[in-house]
Amino acid sequence: MIRLMRLSRHGLRCLLAFVVFVATLAPCEAAASVNAPVLLRILTPRTGEMIHSNQDKVAVRLLVLPASAFQKGLKIRMMLDGKIRPRVRRRASFTMDHVYRGKHALQAALVTKNGRIVTVSPVVVFYLWHASHFFHAASIQHAR
Template sequence: MIRLMRLSRYVPWCLLAIVVLVVPLASSATTTSVNAPIVLKILTPRAGEAIHNNQDKITVGLLVLPGSVFQDGLRIRMRLDGKFRRRFWKRPFFTLNQVDRGKHTLQAALVTKNGHIVALSPVLVFYLWQASRLFHTTSIPLAGCRIGARDLPYPS
């Protein structure tokens, strides 16, 4: 009984030591999980996709995690064929204008207001296909056949 009374003198000091030493360690572990790395990935267009559009436009969709990066003042800047576009976006879905036909590379960057790059997405290759009058034919030449284009099962 006397030993327990002697030990009870140290209980407040032990509790104080736990509060001073252990609680800050636990709170620092939770703050590191809040500062998770930023994920930036291009969802549309997909890699190797051929986009059919005659208006020189493509729709871009991004995956940005965490979603609060736009509240922190970060913006999106796109790199098309190795050159950054002038415009900045504050949303993960937008349209790129003035894209010519052919093969293109696309990359997204999260930048600060000062222009410093925070995160980059992987480079993506896609193709823009446009219809042309040069390749449009009204009849299909069939060598050695007696049927014409009007006899085919699909409309011409």
């Protein structure tokens, strides 16, 4: 019984946080044309996540609600470190190229055909790590 109450409190808090988040989304003309509030969140990469990639690529997954937003002509525009990426996406899962090692801030925006912003996601900060050419297992073996 006590565990159920704790779970209920946690579930209630999560629901309340979600409602507050959705309520703070500012409506605009483009959102009115979609006929429903649109929710956009970055699922991966997660905030604070360390991504290991030697190919300078990052897999991105987004949550877009309602899913019919793409049928209404909306597209996804990504911003990495405050710079707009040139490629516009039509799916919620894709791979971003040319993401180099270090700390990065990622944000997504749903835009109309005319370029008007419907909604933006919160900023996600992640880190990209890849092996250095100065540190190899072979060099460790030769040092012994």
